[in-house]
Amino acid sequence: MRGLDQLIKYGRATFGNGGDRLSTDRIATAITEQPWRVVLVFLLITGLFAGGLAGGGQEAGTDQFTENLEEQQALDDMEEDFGLEGRPESGSVATLFVSDERNVLSKTSLLRMIEFQDRVENKDDLRVESTTSPASLIAQQLDPEADSPDDYERAIEQATTRELEKAIVNADEVSGIPVSTDFTRESGEAKVAQIAVTYDTPPSADDDDKAALQTETAELTNKIDGYERGENVDVFGDAIINNENQQLLSDTSIVVFPAAILLILVFLLIAYRDPVDLALGLFALLMTMIWTFGFMGYAGIPFSESFVVVFALLLAVGIDFGIHSINRYREERSRGVDITDAMTITTGQLSGAFLIATLTTAIGFGANLTSSIGQLRDFGLVSAIGILFTMLIFGIFLPAGKVGTDQLRERFGIPMFGTTPLGNEDSILGRILAIGPRLARIAPAVVLISALIFGAGAASYGTGVDTEFSQEAFFPNEDRLEQYEQLPEPLAPGEYTFMAVLDHQEEDFDQGFISSVTVYVDDHDIRSASGIRDLDRAHDNPPDALKQDHRRAEADSLVTVMEEQAATNPEFKTTLDQADSNGDGLPERDVDQVYDELLEDGDAEEYVTSDRSATRLVFQVDKDADETEATNAAKEVAADMQMDASATGELVVFNAVTDRITSSAITGLVISLALTAILLMVAYWWLEGRAVYGVINLVPVIITVAAIAGSMRYFDIALSAFNAPILSVSIGLGVDYTVHFMHRFVDEFEAGRDAHDALEVTVRGTGGALTGSMLTTVGGLGVLALALIPLIAEFGILLALSVFYAYAASILILPSTIIVWDRLDKWFHSQNLAYGWQ
Known part of the structure; x- marks a missing residue:
């Protein structure tokens, strides 16, 4: 134990109190003394990753999610039994x-x-x-x-x-x-x-x-x-x-993505206020994307819709890291510090914050590696790797590029713009940012308790979030479509017909987008009278989600084929009547003879196999039923049958996949939150000797996640396969914002400042960078809310809210949390007590 204590003391002496001195000093020296060599190395690495951009290919559809599902296995068995597997579309x-x-x-x-x-x-x-x-x-x-x-x-x-x-x-x-x-x-x-x-049409069409x-x-x-x-x-x-459907994405892209890029450029220009710094920040963002998606190509991970989340996440974190680096550097330069020393101070102070934010976010997303779904495992891996790449590029390349370009501008007399940091005390923003520390002076306990009550209420309210995933979520928002139609060419959307068609189906033909569910019966008893009677009973008193007429399900099955053939074929009706001893229209004897004549009609082959060992019942779904209700109805029918039956079909499989994704996402959220808490406490204990800093850091993050869950229910946004990672994203973004604030406060506080004074310095310096990052991310990515496709629009809303909540929690709640801790800490020490974890 004594040896372990000495090792920890040595580690803290070497790595603690200001960061990893060995590696940070070497990196800072390379950045300030050989900036162009650093830039060249990163450019060469970028070229290598660019070679992998085309390697991963693309992947779409749900096949990647259906492995090992019971419902998918039943569907495969049914298609094999009825000769449907691999049947080409010939018409x-x-x-x-x-x-x-x-x-x-x-x-x-x-x-x-x-x-x-x-x-x-x-x-x-x-x-x-x-x-x-x-x-x-x-x-x-x-x-x-x-x-x-x-x-x-x-x-x-x-x-x-x-x-x-x-x-x-x-x-x-x-x-x-x-x-x-x-x-x-x-x-x-x-x-x-x-x-x-x-x-x-030919099969090749x-x-x-x-x-x-x-x-x-x-x-x-x-x-x-x-x-x-x-x-x-x-x-x-x-x-x-x-x-x-493809046109929808194209029409959305023509309007939304240029608007997003324009807004990001505008906000970055406001944040950087210098064309050279803006170019550096944009190029660093581009490098991050090339490294990440190049890695996907080399790893053989195909690109799919879910990786849009990764793109947005890296963009948000990259913007944040970039603005923090430039803003902190300008703080030192505004005090008259030269280029080299200013960047040395900046990298020394921000390296710890970048490291903590990166590791907590990477480990949080890495929690998805525990998922049983390959797509979510890929998402977790790519997200974690992408965050690490972001730290390297914005923690090393961007500072080196800034030093190199500033030295050239100084040498050749090229003017510099926007040299003052965001949020200095003389600015309007600086006065606005001081609200958090002022509240912390007046009533910190009230602010903290109110925030915790709000978080608990939002989390409780958020438990009522729907988890359905409707096909209609891919249909355009009709009000938004009318707005798009007012735009001039080439921004005006093309013609869409399927909204009118859907109205006809629902209003005129009592049909929703979901048409049917299937119950697959794999049981030799269907050759018996009791088996046929079991099939007939499956039509009676169906669940409300299934269409019915006089308490009889509207379905296509062996029984309905038998009824139809008896109505149109006198010979078959005679055979059936002879086999029907009680007049219920079903055979009680000579069942094989009934089957022999029934199978002479090609329609019967769609509902019973030639060896009479399997059959299927296709139930029509009520227009008002959603996927979950229709699936549960099919499962209820299958469970009530005496024979071996199971619910299947594409709808049932898709619903099972959605449940699986949602379950994995929630499990990943819990693991992510737990690992983030542990890492924050360990990191602050190791670097600063105070694990409690990690707990303080986590309070606003938990409130942010709770607020997102509550907002999803308030805005009627269902948790789906597309937006399920938003909760993990909110942890990553929340940690990113609070770590920058907390780490700056710790630096100022440990340097001997009073807690209130340290907060004032923190909010003027780091608060300005957080504001610039928040406005850029919310404005740029929040414009996705204007998308024609509801799923994309909802994701844009959630992403913007997540960033804003993380920012607001850092600026308004974290100062009061710190002051409450400071007062408790002083009280404990006045009572000669000490934290066991400190």
């Missing part, structure tokens, strides 16, 4: 929504549909395989031999009003006509109808090829008298929607 489908406020089933409107079908089917370059509309279905009831648009037109034109009304009822009874829910057989009227167009066909189809509608696209005709096509 494409477009759907037209045709509106007529009077009656879309009038003879005039039906003839208009037939004219459209005739045009698209006879246009060779459209590659139309078939079309279906209410008009063609009704015409086939009028003339069972009709099989072309000419036949349909003749049948409808020759029909009397009474014959047409009867054909409408018959068509709905036989196959159901695709019209809006306001239709009734008694009235024979509806306001909206669907026309389906199927294309014969991509979205652009399919979108071209679907777009040309949409344009054809304008050539038909009475049709006008965007007015009473809307076209839905999978390829069109995919293109519009």
Whole structure:
């Protein structure tokens, strides 16, 4: 133990009280005496990392998150059983929504549909395989031999009003006509109808090829008298929607990213107030991005949407580090200190703060390495490495570049601008920043207790944050879209159709974006009468999230195929009746014979395997249900079945992935907070001999995280796979702001100043740099709130709030926290007590 105590004393003597003297002195010497050599080394390293920028590739989709999920395994098994695995998309489908406020089933409107079908089917370059509309279905009831648009037109034109009304009822009874829910057989009227167009596209056709066909189809509608696209005709096509999703990001980028860059430049120019310093800061930010994403390339980590968070984080921390370096250097220069000595003092004082902020942030993000999700592990690794790169570039390269350029400017008489630091006591900002220390003089305990109560309340309120992840979050904000449309070219957005289509689906057809969930049954009992009865019971009294009619689920299954075939095939009905001993429409005996005849119909193969060992039930989802409700409903149905059943399908898998990501993010947050607290206490104990500084440092950070959680619920922002890391980001940014403030205070306080005087010096010096950093980050990245895509807009809001809360907590809460500690410390010492951890 004695040897350990001596080692600790030696370590403190060597590394403590002002930082790592051995390494810091050597770095400071290199920065001040050989600045251009340092710059050259960093430029060479940058060139090496630039070689890895194209190496990682890109990755999208949810496959990377689904490994080892039970729901995904059930989906894989089902696709393998039903021959769906790897099936190429050989075709494409477009759907037209045709509106007529009077009656879309009038003879005039039906003839208009037939004219459209005739045009698209006879246009060779459209590659139309078939079309279906209410008009063609009704015409086939009028003339069972009709099989072309000419036949349909003749049948409808020759029909009397009474014959047409009867054909409408018959068509709905036989196959159901695709019209809006306001239709009734008694009235024979509806306001909206669907026309389906199927294309014969090769497997090699991509979205652009399919979108071209679907777009040309949409344009054809304008050539038909009475049709006008965007007015009473809307076209839905999978390829069109995919293109519009890409267009969304493009339209957002054209407006938002230039605005963000412009605001960052403006605020950095205000903060630096010197073109050379501005260029140095921007180049350092660029180097940080090159190093980080070059590392990703060499490590083989593909770029995906979640790494936008890394980009924003590095930008925020880099801006902060850069402004602190330049501002602290200017403090010394304004006192008349020469270039070399000013930078030596700056690096000596900031190195400790940079090191603590970097290590706590890196370890916090590194907590994601414990996640079971590869994507989050990659996020944690890249974030941690990126923060380390940021410290090296802004802690060594930027100071060296500043020394080198200032020496050249001095030598050649080039003028310098903005030499005074931000927040000096004679400035307006300096007087505003003094509010925190003034409150700490007047009522520090009141400020601290109020902040803790606020934090506890915000955290409690924030526990009610939703965790759903809706596909509609990718749809544009309609109000924002209207604002974008007022912009001049080329800033005005393109045309979007899927909002109108979604309105039709929800309002006219009682369909939400989520269409169905699947229950997969892998059990040989489906060959038995009890198994079929179990399938039938699964339709009864479904959960509210599933569509139902008279307490019976709207679903496609082996049972519904059996019912439909019995209604249309007399031979099968005879076989089924003979096997049905109790008149419930289900076979109680000769089940295999029923299966034999049933499988002669190709539709049955979609719901039962050829060996009759697996089946699936596809339930329609209520339009008002979200992903979580639909998933839980499918799981409830599967759990209530006697056979071995499981909920699956893309929706169920995606929901499970979202839950997994959210769980991992929350676990990472807890680990991050715990490790950050430990590291802060150890770092301050090691460097200054006072672990309590770490505890003080952490108080504003915890309040910041609580405030973010509360704000998410207040602004109705759900925790999703995209923004889940924001809580960890808030820890990193919070530590970054409080460490700079706390470390400067400790330097001034340990130098012999009174706590209040040390706070005054800290807030005028470091407070100004924090303000410049906050305004730049909030203004530049907060502009993402203007994005068309809600997910990006929400992330921009959360990032801006996180930075602002971290700043406000540092300026307003941390001074009072320090004074409360100082008073308690003096009281303890007056009582001849000592902290056990100090």
